[in-house]
Amino acid sequence: MAQASRYVGPQGADWWRGAVIYQIYPRSFMDSRGDGIGDLQGVIDQLDYIASLNVDAIWLSPFFTSPMKDFGYDISDYRDVDPMFGSLDDFDRLVEAAHARGLRVTIDQVLSHSSDQHAWFSESRASRDNPKADWYVWADARADGSPPTNWQSVFGGSSWQWDTRRCQYYLHNFLASQPDLNFHNPAVIEAILGEVRFWLERGVDGFRLDAVNFCTHGKLEDNPPREDLAEGFLGVRPDNPYGFQHHLHDKTQPDNLIFLEKLRALLDEYPGTTSVGEVGDDDSLRVMAEYTQGGKRLHMAYSFDLLGERHDPAFLQHTLTEMERRIADGWPCWALGNHDVVRLATRWQAADNPAALRLYMAFLLTQRGSVCLYQGEELGLPEAQLSFEQLVDPAGITFWPAYKGRDGCRTPHPWVANARYAGFSSATPWLPVPVEHANLAVDRQDDDPASLLNAYRAFLAFRRGLPALVKGDVRYHSLQGEVMRFERRYQGERLLVALNFAATPCEVAAPASAEPLADAPPLVNGRWQNGTLTLPAYGIAIARCSEDNPWDA
Incomplete structure (x- = not known):
């Protein structure tokens, strides 16, 4: 093709x-x-x-x-x-x-x-010496007939299933109908x-x-x-x-x-x-x-x-x-x-x-x-x-x-x-x-x-439209109550982000030079003013800020 x-x-x-x-x-x-x-x-x-x-x-x-x-x-x-x-x-x-x-x-x-209905598995389970015999994870029973290990399946029970064709167990980390391929082969x-x-x-x-x-x-x-x-x-x-x-x-x-x-x-x-x-x-x-x-x-x-x-x-x-x-x-x-x-x-x-x-x-x-x-x-x-x-x-x-x-x-x-x-x-x-x-x-x-x-x-x-949010580095600041604060930086742009996880409004300190983004949608509803950020319940705030203005607690 x-x-x-x-x-x-x-x-x-x-x-x-x-x-x-x-x-x-x-x-x-x-x-x-x-x-x-x-x-x-x-x-x-x-x-x-x-x-x-x-x-x-x-x-x-x-x-x-x-x-x-x-x-x-x-x-x-x-x-x-x-x-x-x-x-x-x-x-x-x-x-x-x-x-x-x-x-x-x-x-x-x-x-x-x-799937156990894949042609690879059909061939693998047919015998112990066919060309795909080792394409799945097969192992002999323990001396008492129990599975080779105590491994458990995500979907419940042993992750080993007995197969009467080969008289061996095969591995399945999920359903018994989902045999594991042998990536050591x-x-x-x-x-x-x-x-x-x-x-x-x-x-x-x-x-x-x-x-x-x-x-x-x-x-x-x-x-x-x-x-x-x-x-x-x-x-x-x-x-x-x-x-x-x-x-x-x-x-x-x-x-x-x-x-x-x-x-x-x-x-x-x-x-x-x-x-x-x-x-x-x-x-x-x-x-x-x-x-x-x-x-x-x-x-x-x-x-x-x-x-x-x-x-x-x-x-x-x-x-x-x-x-x-x-x-x-x-x-x-x-x-x-x-x-x-x-x-x-x-x-x-x-x-x-x-x-x-x-x-x-x-x-x-x-x-x-x-x-x-x-x-x-x-x-x-x-x-x-x-x-x-x-x-x-x-x-x-x-x-x-x-x-x-x-x-x-x-x-x-x-x-x-x-x-x-x-x-x-x-x-x-x-x-x-x-x-x-x-x-x-x-x-x-x-x-x-x-x-x-x-x-x-x-x-x-x-x-x-904000490369700093798409590809920028991140730096997290200390939590202020239930407000998460961090900044994203990319090619000279620094964005401050604050997220209020509380059901009540709050105020946190903010750099005086923080500049709200004029094109932000209404859901970005925090108010940056005079060194204070006011956030409504579950509020979202994003602003630009120059490099030399720290965001301290």
Whole structure:
């Protein structure tokens, strides 16, 4: 196949630094065919809406051929589109249409594991001596017949599954139908890089790499127990045995860096492409730094550190300053929501607090790093409350009722408030559309100047015109009560940012020379005057300031 033309935008090859990437969950974005499931044509039909947000790129969650046991994160053919989403021709048209609107296209790549229906696994499990026998992680039982190690699956139970064809166990860090590929085999790495190259040749601009620190495993030794059962990757909680261990041997291994360097070398053959890795680890900030430093591995990485329930300014500032301390020349990517966690409006208790949602938006979009924005955040969608009978997520079904799974953040995007199924489809959707979501539909917010949707549009347009917010360095100052204060600097410009996380107004000292930005949207509502900054409840303030005016406590 001839290489597709590479999109060249005004930002240049490092467009990804400070980019805002809009995550689309295709099953739930827009159904163009009337079968209750979103598809690629539906994405094409709504590209003008996405462009109106003033984002820089889209990220498409998996649309590859799959038995859908984990809704596309179990791939049986890396090089084709599942018929429920359309065809390769639809994908090519999507890339062309997105590029025509100045939007780059990044796609999910699930590299650490495949579906058990992939042809590679079918061959691997057939015998112990076939050409792909060592393409997955196989091991003999212990003397008593138990699994080779005590490793636990993220989705519950042992991460080893017995296979009667080979009379061995195979490793699966997620569902038993998602066997782990053996990245210690050079042939596997070459094959995976070939799958990535296939999409590069089709003109994609980058990849979001699912569970990228799971690609390699270590010695087949038991993981030690842990005493603290803290919340972590994929909402892992004390009711899930996965959280009972320190995961020393089953993920985040040094050999993974070798693979990432090979992947980066491939991407460097296609200037202007990028990568953002999902990192789930006890010390995820360390891994984010290690995976992005030196320009030889990933371009960006993000973790689950800001995807939990805690959101007080002390916690947020500690997370950000710790990242800055570690990352050196690496580059973070931040997200407050995605397809794996409870929606932001519910998780951070702001479903009925538009001012707080504006503050959280400004917090995310003023940090150093790139941003992933999950579909529906711009509408302020709360978590959908579903009954057990409505669940389809295997994690939710396994851990109910302590954990209700990921379906509540994956329900269809509401487009038209008074239309059936909020305009998502003409047929019964694969997940229900809550009334609360229909009331927040795009058409209802579109023409309302005070809506959260238009606040996102305005702030993202404003941010685009401020290189210091997009690519600048950051320096954090001490908290003043519940006010977070920091500055961004780029090519001689210094911006001061203050965010009031309190439900009450406050005043803090400010440099007398702080100059409010005349083109700031109304949501930037702090008042800089005579050495004092006045902030309303959940207030946002940004100003220019000369280098020789310190911002002291």
